[in-house]
Amino acid sequence: MSTVANPTYRRRVGYQSGLLGGFALVAAALLVMGDIATRDAIAEREAEDLLASLQQVLPEDLHDNDLLANTIQLPATAAVVPEGSVTVYRALQGLDVTAVAFDVTGQGYAGPIHVLLGIGVDGRVLGARVLAHAETPGLGDKIEIGRDDWILSFDGRSLDDPQPARWAVEKDGGIFDQFSGATITPRAVVRAVKGGLELFEANRDALTASAVLTTDAARED
Amino acid sequence: MSKTETETPKTDWGRIAKDGTWDNNVVFAQSLALCPLLAVTGTATNGLGLGLASTFVLVMSGLMVSLLRGIITPEVRIPVFVLIIATLVTLVDLGMNAWMHDLHKVLGLFIPLIVTNCAILGRAESFASRNGVMASGFDGLMMGAGFTMVLVGLGAVREIIGSGTLFADASMLLGEGVHFLELTLIPDYRGFLLMILPPGGFIALGFLLAGKRLLDARQSTRMRLRAAPAAAEG
Numbered sequence: 001m002s003t004v005a006n007p008t009y010r011r012r013v014g015y016q017s018g019l020l021g022g023f024a025l026v027a028a029a030l031l032v033m034g035d036i037a038t039r040d041a042i043a044e045r046e047a048e049d050l051l052a053s054l055q056q057v058l059p060e061d062l063h064d065n066d067l068l069a070n071t072i073q074l075p076a077t078a079a080v081v082p083e084g085s086v087t088v089y090r091a092l093q094g095l096d097v098t099a100v101a102f103d104v105t106g107q108g109y110a111g112p113i114h115v116l117l118g119i120g121v122d123g124r125v126l127g128a129r130v131l132a133h134a135e136t137p138g139l140g141d142k143i144e145i146g147r148d149d150w151i152l153s154f155d156g157r158s159l160d161d162p163q164p165a166r167w168a169v170e171k172d173g174g175i176f177d178q179f180s181g182a183t184i185t186p187r188a189v190v191r192a193v194k195g196g197l198e199l200f201e202a203n204r205d206a207l208t209a210s211a212v213l214t215t216d217a218a219r220e221d
Numbered sequence: 222m223s224k225t226e227t228e229t230p231k232t233d234w235g236r237i238a239k240d241g242t243w244d245n246n247v248v249f250a251q252s253l254a255l256c257p258l259l260a261v262t263g264t265a266t267n268g269l270g271l272g273l274a275s276t277f278v279l280v281m282s283g284l285m286v287s288l289l290r291g292i293i294t295p296e297v298r299i300p301v302f303v304l305i306i307a308t309l310v311t312l313v314d315l316g317m318n319a320w321m322h323d324l325h326k327v328l329g330l331f332i333p334l335i336v337t338n339c340a341i342l343g344r345a346e347s348f349a350s351r352n353g354v355m356a357s358g359f360d361g362l363m364m365g366a367g368f369t370m371v372l373v374g375l376g377a378v379r380e381i382i383g384s385g386t387l388f389a390d391a392s393m394l395l396g397e398g399v400h401f402l403e404l405t406l407i408p409d410y411r412g413f414l415l416m417i418l419p420p421g422g423f424i425a426l427g428f429l430l431a432g433k434r435l436l437d438a439r440q441s442t443r444m445r446l447r448a449a450p451a452a453a454e455g
Contacts, residue, residue: 020297027308034312041319181414
């Protein structure tokens with residue numbers, strides 16, 4: 001090598017484009033390798049996360065099945081479920097459905113708020129947990145269980161408890177607290193949970209039908 | 222190559238450290254990286270998280286660019302640097318998600334933001350592409366330290382005024398051992414929304430910048446006063 005910064009061949013277009021193309025190729029190859037090396041581990045971690053959230057909204061003593069295995073798909077009809085179809089996780093006791101859980105989405109202050117909602121067969125909320133949101137830190141993030149107990153105020157509620165008109169934040173004449181400085185966020189969560197309950201009510205028969213047809217015979221013994 | 226290296230004076234590590242943390246600080250002196258800075262410094266903990274992740278990428282990109290500086294031509298250097306940095310950030314993101322999942326849940330939000338941090342491209346361009354591997358890595362470390370310092374400082378100011386706490390939820394980032402850091406400075410504080418939102422970031426940053434200028438100005442006056450008698454004698 002010499003101290004000349006730029007030997008002549010390096011000034012050619014061929015070297016330049018080869019260099020850039022080469023780097024792009026190496027970068028792409030590295031990313032593919034990185035993806036392959038981490039894909040399974042990431043999927044596993046995400047399944048663990050989902051299971052951990054599911055266990056918070058579907059109490060342990062209500063089911064004896066693998067929550068991630070016994071899912072059914074429900075077409076997305078209500079405004080509160082993500083487009084396409086919604087995956088419903090079922091808690092089974094033997095073959096009887098004791099509770100279901102699925103994702104509902106509310107429109108928050110800074111984008112969608114994903115709430116995992118657990119509902120018992122009697123139509124009462126077993127638990128709700130915010131899975132993902134982009135609300136203002138320090139204000140809207142009180143909907144997270146790790147920061148505030150607010151989300152627990154849905155436990156045991158159903159569509160007629162409170163009355164439909166009272167299914168709202170206090171500012172709108174409802175029974176649920178809002179946070180100082182943030183009304184849109186709790187309003188969105190309340191709306192999402194109520195929408196989820198309505199979805200459950202509309203599909204109650206399909207959701208709570210015995211799991212005989214969808215569960216493999218191995219479970220029988 | 223060998224000739225240039227023998228000619229270059231030995232690396233001035235102290236100079237690099239001082240440049241990175243103060244004189245040529247990413248935010249204070251270069252006013253770079255304001256976008257991620259203002260977005261995440263609502264709390265000191267978030268600032269620390271972004272600072273640590275950025276430092277890691279700064280060091281890695283410094284090492285890589287410095288290693289490859291022999292074959293990269295000036296004409297295509299910018300796209301090549303961008304490729305290196307983006308690849309690094311993506312790999313860090315994937316690796317953390319797979320093997321440090323709990324940390325990723327807290328920091329994951331900030332990692333893609335690092336790509337938007339022009340300070341990293343800036344250091345690749347102005348330092349790593351002209352200096353040795355060790356010096357570039359050290360420069361990345363010091364620049365990262367300076368950036369982290371500002372992030373934590375700004376986050377602390379905004380958090381104290383905005384929500385009355387300091388290092389809230391630090392244990393989510395650093396583990397259970399740091400609960401002592403989590404302080405509630407103003408009990409029953411109702412919060413000051415402006416400071417948590419981006420405008421509050423600009424305001425707090427303005428005061429921090431003014432403070433740094435004030436310190437620098439005072440120091441240079443003192444230096445001049447000290448130099449003056451010596452000059453008179455000479």
